[in-house]
Every structure is written in C-alpha cells, then in structure tokens.
Amino acid sequence: MLTIYGVYRSRASRNYWLAGELGLPFTSVPIVQAxxxxxxxxxxxxxxxxxxxxxxxxxxxxxxCIDDGGFVMTESLAINLYLARKHGGPLSGQTVTEEAEMLQWTMWAATEVEPHAVKIIMLRDVQAAESEQGRLTIRAANKALKKCFARLDQHLVATGHVVGDRFTVADLNLAEVFRYAMSQTALFDAAPNVKAWLEQCQSRAAFKTMMETRSNEPE
Known part of the structure; x- marks a missing residue:
C-alpha cells in the first residue's frame, strides 16, 4: 500500500493528483508544515x-514523502516519475527516449521555472504583494519566467503536450509548477498554447478531485 505523507496544501498535491490519475489506492498521512x-x-x-x-x-x-511498501522516497516531482514508471500505462514513458524527455522537462521545471514561480505564490497576501518589495519580487519573477513561458509555448505547438501526443506525468509535473504563476495573467496571455494546455490539464477529473480536497483543508 502506498502512503503519502503531507497535506494537500503543499507540494504533496502533485503526488495526490498522480495517484488519482493512476487509480492507485493510498493512505494519506497529513503532515503540516512546521x-x-x-x-x-x-x-x-x-x-x-x-x-x-x-x-x-x-x-x-x-x-x-512516500512509503511504497517499505521504499521511502522524497522530492515530489521525482516521486511522480517513479510512480508513473512503476505502474506504467499511457502516463509513463513508452520508450527510453520518452522517459529521457520526461526527466529533462521535469528537471527544467524544477530548476528554471519553479524557483521564480514559487516567489509569486508566496506573495498570496494582497498587502505583501502590493508592498514595494512585493512588487519588485513579482516583477523580477515575471521577467525570468517570460523566457520559460515562451519556450514551452513553442514546444506545445506540435502536439499540445509536453512529451508525445498524450497527457503524461510530464504534463502533470509541469502543470503543477506553472500553477504557481496563475495570478500573472499577462504571462499566459503572451503564451496562448501554455494557457490552453494548463486549462486542459486542470480540466481532468483527478486534478479536480485533488483540488476539492485541498480546498477543504485549513489554510
């Protein structure tokens, strides 16, 4: 039995979403950030x-953190790659090349996108976001993310997906990172393919189920 440690209002949301996509039974152990x-x-x-x-x-x-039958693993995006690889199906890589592409795009999201996008989500408080320091932080994050949005927007032209011609764990991983920047509408307006792709990802039943549970948790 898979055990997922973490509240839904954390990066554990990524693992809960994927477990839903894969139809995996799991035990949720809510662990609040200290x-x-x-x-x-x-x-x-x-x-x-x-x-x-x-x-x-x-x-x-x-x-x-997960415990999968005694195998303990951390790092939300890596956990998703592991679970998709273990359980197979269309969400996983069907070839060595696809697996490499999924790893490549996931690492890109973790190193090039998330460090800037997370600064935006951390300024959810209106007063903090509208302070001088808050505005400077968001402006810098937008400047850095503009190139990332442009790169993904161009990549999505071919099939509308990150890897292959179907929704995979790569789409899920990137969608959860790009979600942090959703308040910055100008970024999405300038990247219509990214905007349409994220809307498609978030229209999936497993995402909606995860977000419903997340919304019922205390902030």
Whole structure:
C-alpha cells in the first residue's frame, strides 16, 4: 500500500493528483508544515514536519514523502516519475527516449521555472504583494519566467503536450509548477498554447478531485 505523507496544501498535491490519475489506492498521512504552527510542540499541535514520528520516516523533515511498501522516497516531482514508471500505462514513458524527455522537462521545471514561480505564490497576501518589495519580487519573477513561458509555448505547438501526443506525468509535473504563476495573467496571455494546455490539464477529473480536497483543508 502506498502512503503519502503531507497535506494537500503543499507540494504533496502533485503526488495526490498522480495517484488519482493512476487509480492507485493510498493512505494519506497529513503532515503540516512546521512554519504554519505557532508551537510545534504544543500538546494539541497536529503532526508536523518537526514531529518525531515524521522525522523517523523522513529525517529531512520535508513534505511530501512516500512509503511504497517499505521504499521511502522524497522530492515530489521525482516521486511522480517513479510512480508513473512503476505502474506504467499511457502516463509513463513508452520508450527510453520518452522517459529521457520526461526527466529533462521535469528537471527544467524544477530548476528554471519553479524557483521564480514559487516567489509569486508566496506573495498570496494582497498587502505583501502590493508592498514595494512585493512588487519588485513579482516583477523580477515575471521577467525570468517570460523566457520559460515562451519556450514551452513553442514546444506545445506540435502536439499540445509536453512529451508525445498524450497527457503524461510530464504534463502533470509541469502543470503543477506553472500553477504557481496563475495570478500573472499577462504571462499566459503572451503564451496562448501554455494557457490552453494548463486549462486542459486542470480540466481532468483527478486534478479536480485533488483540488476539492485541498480546498477543504485549513489554510
């Protein structure tokens, strides 16, 4: 049985979405980020990333983390590549070349896109986003992301998908990274293929189920 450690309001959302796409039964163990709590050691504190029980599973104290029949793994995007490879089907690479492309695009998203996109999502508070520092941060993130959006927009011209001619784990991984920048409408307006692709990804039933559960979690 697959166990996913992490709340839906975290990068664990990526793993919950993929598990839904694959139809995998799993146990969810909600682990709250310690920074969201006033006192992680309070008697009524929920299980969190500094809880001894979780650190015994993942000493890094980061979510998400999975335990797949005794195999423990961290890093959300890598977890998805592993699960897709293990369970096969159209979401996984059908050739060595496709697997390489999925790894390539996932690493690109993690190294070139997410570092900038995450700065945007961290400024969800309106007051923080409208402060001078907030505006400068968002402006810099947009400038860096413009090239990333242009690259993916051109790539999607051929088939509308990241790898091959179908929805795969590569689409899911990138969609979850690009979701962080959804508030920046100008980026998407300048990259219509990216905009249409993300809408298509997010129209999938497994994504909607994941987001519904996520929305019911406390912020």
């Amino acid at each position: 920074y969201r709590l006033d006192d992680v050691q309070a008697a009524d504190a929920p299980m969190n990333t500094q809880s001894p029980e979780f650190l015994a599973v993942n000493p890094t104290g980061l979510i998400p």
